[in-house]
Amino acid sequence: MSTAVTIRDPGYPTDRENYLTNSSGILSWIFTLDHKRIGMMYLAGVVASFIVGGLLALGIRVHLLRPDGVLFTGPEGNNIYNQVFTLHGAIMVFLFIIPSIPAALGNFLVPIMLGAKDVAFPRLNLSSFYLWCAGAVFFVSALLSSGLDTGWTFYTPYSTTTDTSVILATLGAFILGFSSIFTGLNFIVTINTMRPPGMTWFKMPLFLWATYATSIIQVLATPVLGITLLLLIAERTMHVGIFDPEYNGDPVTYQHFFWFYSHPAVYIMILPAFGVISELISVNSHKHIFGYRFIAYSSIAIALLGFLVWGHHLFTSGMSSLTTIVFSALTFTVSIPSAIKVFNWIATMYKGSISLTTPMCYAISFVFLFTIGGLTGLFLGTLATDLHLHDTYFVVAHFHYVMVGGTLIAFLGGVFHWWPKMVGKMYNDMHGRIAALLVFLGFNLTFLPQFLLGSRGMPRRYATYDPEFAFLHQMSTYGALLLGCGLLYALVVLMISLAKGKRAPANPWGGITLEWTCTSPPPYYNFERPPIVGDPYDFHNVEWDAEGERYVLTEPERKLAPEETPSEQPAHH
């Protein structure tokens, strides 16, 4: 580094500044309005939910090791299996995936990426976290009372006639919906009104674009879920006659209502992941993101088109041919914006300077896995093949490639990417990468065989199965165990870093977005004054400082122009 350049590096925070230590005691967390602390509480909550949901998943897989079932046997065996897969789905969807990136990472990052001190409505933000907790309590109480065996979709009339705790669970989902709406509303207002000087819409980091698109869906679609669940409760308790054919209702109406929310909800799950991956790939390739505008617009396109495709969950339900064909056509349109993003990420890596850090390993697995998830969606959007594949393991494999191979991998990548920023500690990168590899291998071993199971005719949600499917099920189970080990390994790597990790510099990866310009961890006020920003992906002025093991932002030597001082002083001086 030449001496002519000045470097900008915020150094390290003092204990008084550090948001983790500036106040202490349990109450300072419970009543905090700091978006970073709320984000960390969300992170702890969603990870705990993920562990519960993950253990249930392992239960499912171990049970399916043999055609007659291994784990849940006896006369109640099938019932227990049904409750286990229902809770696995419900916990993973409502308590983990939907809040994972938007609420945990989003809360931490959105204000900092905007150079703001907090979100627009800090109290609303805290209340959204407590709504999440309340929803979780309802789910746990459903589990503890008489369980839940409807599948996470609560299809009628099964859900109106089963004697399990449907009402508790749907109330839980209803409350979680409000948590989601509050977060979305908060981010929309924050991003609209609190951008710093110089940050026009097209100078926003792509993570913010993705969060913005997600928030639009959360605010517009979630109320429909709320209405649907309330109607379901009304049908169950008062027999209002909307969903249950016994009272002149129509079960397919429920499916329309439900998927009108739940298909956009798929994009609530995956859009923030796209945002994370855009950041990870650009930063770790040390190269400007390729096709910024196409990526930004495609997020919005997905958010809007996502509202028009819900009918593809009902291709076999007996809708009219015309409706079915129209929904198939609309479904294909939504695949284009996702494809655009993948092409752009791959192009970003080309001619970059790639650092294979742990987050980058997750980003690369994301590209691989999400592409499979997206392409296998084509088989399901095509009507002829969907009739065969609908409600088989092919569908299970497809959405796990999108939800786990996509969202979970991006979430892990994001957590590893921003971990030094969140806790101020570096983890062991080599062990992080080994964990990422185990997760990648375990995941593929779990779900690749399931495509084959599905196309060979294995229906989903089966507690027992025909012996000819045993071999593929066994492969899948061994894969799930490997995946579980990989995830545990990743968790251990992060936990060890808390105790033994080196102090993290402000900018360990070489990012340009604003969060890397404040200390690790950030001070409780984030920024003293709104920073002035330029292009978030312009890597010309970032340098590796080998001595400090950190990246620093440089400012080129500034010269006065003209260089010579005039020989005569102006008269008025």
Add this chain to the structure above:
Amino acid sequence: MIPALTTMTLALPLLADHHDSFWFPDQASTFAAGVDWVYDMILYISLAFFIPMMAFTAYSIVKYKKKRGERAESQVTHNTPLELAWSIGPSFVLVWMFIQGSISYLDMRTPPEGSYDIGVQSQKWKFIMDYGGGTFHDELHVVKDEPTKLSMRSTDVIHALFIPAFRVKKDIVPGRYNYLWFQATIASEKVSDEELAKAKKQSEGGGTWDYDKYQFTPDGYRFYDLYCAEYCGTDHSEMQTAVVVHETQAELDEWIKANSSRGDVSMVQWGETLFNRRGCAGCHSIDGTKDGFTGPSFKDVYGSSHAMVSGEELLADDNYIRESILDPKAQVVAGYSPVMPTFKGQLSDDDIASIIEFLKTLSVNGEAADDAEAADAETSSTETTPAS
């Protein structure tokens, strides 16, 4: 059935016999080849995208992996023509997929005039095929090369009928009829008489026939799987049956005739057959087990008194059982819900009498009741139907 698939054929798909493709079960209907062709084309198109994309990614990672601090070779921000090309280009392929899929779909949607019609009644956790004329059976029997239409209804929750070998699936939604049609192309083989006799001997006294174990039906036919594909509760995974394709209509008619009425088997045996075939076994145990069953157990039920939901105490005699079959919600045993569907018009008097005879054999009171009945008949003072 996917002919006795073993794990070996799955592990070595290329060595498996020629009926077996890697991805699919047998192609046993006129739809199968078309669906598989569309599937294969999408697969090849997907691979044509996936492999170059991943190869390019791998190349970039290997080629451009650099030490920290080294500069990227390029800081290009975008290339609009290239991006437009890869946005619009794939759309044409998608349009092709959409059109191919929709054409096949419309074929699969519209049953031809004059298809052979079979009724399907589904309930937790059983399909009951209605061959007309009071003949019901839980196996689906159809004729080769004959368009067959299933008119399907459900008496409780949503089910779905799925025959992988035919590549057809349709939800069965309560409160409406859903239809599905296909034309089978491969007749089911029949196993040798010795093999059948051996299996029959083995399964004697073992209760229901184990399709998975023998891989042929009790009549000795190889079969295709028929699954319920829409989650419907506890025994969803056991809601399966067999599809048998007969060579000729005559062969099917003969099979229907053989299953239409009791024939020359004993009433008790016929009652047990109906108990298994018509779905009673799904909700009522015969050994006193209560866990996991929706309805009361049939063990010792005949001739004993039970408290009803209405508060009355009723004796489960012939008339009560008859009423419970024809109008199940009239008197429900306390502690149970009124969820049983009616069998009115679906069982003949002989069928009902056979079931009652079968229930007697399950009860300690059965023998005594027979004697009492005989005595009653003599004095012609039969009990009246319990008030409902």
